[in-house]
Amino acid sequence: MLPQVKATRYVTPLREGGSLPGIVEADNLGTYVVKFRGAGQGPKALIAEVIAGELARRLGLPVPELAVTHLDPVVARAEPDQEVQELIKASAGANLGMDYLPGALGYDPVAHPVEAELASRTLAFDAFVENVDRSWRNPNLLVWHGELWLIDHGATLYFHHDWPRAGKVTHRAYKWDDHVLKPYATALATAGPALAAELTPRLLEEVIALVPDEWLAEFDFPGPDEARAAYLDHLRARAAASAAWLPGVAA
Structure with a gap:
């Protein structure tokens, strides 16, 4: 299984691309860039992330650690952006996190x-x-x-x-x-x-x-x-x- 973590704080959205990923802190003290199942691309984008990303890793290519990130929408209650609020509410449950590389x-x-x-x-x-x-x-x-x-x-x-x-x-x-x-x-x-x-x-x-x-x-x-x-x-x-x-x- 992929590592399983629980989101504890929604930090900020990343406004790059159409899926509106966000930086999230988790209960293992890690920080992740999370792609949400409620985004327009839906769970198929997350499926592709796992299959391709973990295949690349096993082929010796450098990919940040992936983790299934479980999300309770309440973690984003302080986020003022209505679009983000709606995305988080639509993404309760398992989402896909990628280890955040600070300063990359x-x-x-x-x-x-x-x-x-x-x-x-x-x-x-x-x-x-x-x-x-x-x-x-x-x-x-x-x-x-x-x-x-x-x-x-x-x-x-x-x-x-x-x-x-x-x-x-x-x-x-x-x-x-x-x-x-x-x-x-x-x-x-x-x-x-x-x-x-x-x-x-x-x-x-x-x-x-x-x-x-x-x-x-x-x-x-x-x-x-x-x-x-x-x-x-x-x-x-x-x-x-x-x-x-x-x-x-x-x-």
């Missing part, structure tokens, strides 16, 4: 070159999960204590927004021309196939199992077991089709 800076590709192996593995990972949010316009990368960190994977796995067609897009190619790390991904020829070989059914099943039942029970399937099976079927098929989506290999 947004990634600048000119000021912060990335080692070829890390850049190449990150690009290959993004290709597998179809991450549309790693361009120079919106890299979703942070630099903290001189190290690169991958954040915000809610827009990955976008096949799950159209399950009737999901089986038809397992071989979909990845558009990587504007990927922010492309100039540094000079080891793709070796790092890409190596990462693809690590995408075993057991690994995929492991990260899918981390998604809370209540998020999976809110859409599309009779229950969470059926939802997990659908995610696993799709991702296993995509992993097996790496020649179609792997940058530097795909036609």
Whole structure:
């Protein structure tokens, strides 16, 4: 299971992007950037955060710690913004927290070159999960204590927004021309196939199992077991089709 924490104080909203995440303190004395299930993207964004984020971690990529953050709307009673109040009220229960990295800076590709192996593995990972949010316009990368960190994977796995067609897009190619790390991904020829070989059914099943039942029970399937099976079927098929989506290999 992912770590389970309870929100004790809503600190401030982060007005970046459309989901209005917030900084929250928790009962383990940690501080988290929380994405809320009541936001417009709904629980599917949280599902993508868990599957993609924990998959990246197991592939050796740097991702801040994730935690299921349980929220009682009363923690935001002092927040004056009506939009935030409504969001919190709609998000009672389990939400998704990411460890807050105080003082982290947004990634600048000119000021912060990335080692070829890390850049190449990150690009290959993004290709597998179809991450549309790693361009120079919106890299979703942070630099903290001189190290690169991958954040915000809610827009990955976008096949799950159209399950009737999901089986038809397992071989979909990845558009990587504007990927922010492309100039540094000079080891793709070796790092890409190596990462693809690590995408075993057991690994995929492991990260899918981390998604809370209540998020999976809110859409599309009779229950969470059926939802997990659908995610696993799709991702296993995509992993097996790496020649179609792997940058530097795909036609």
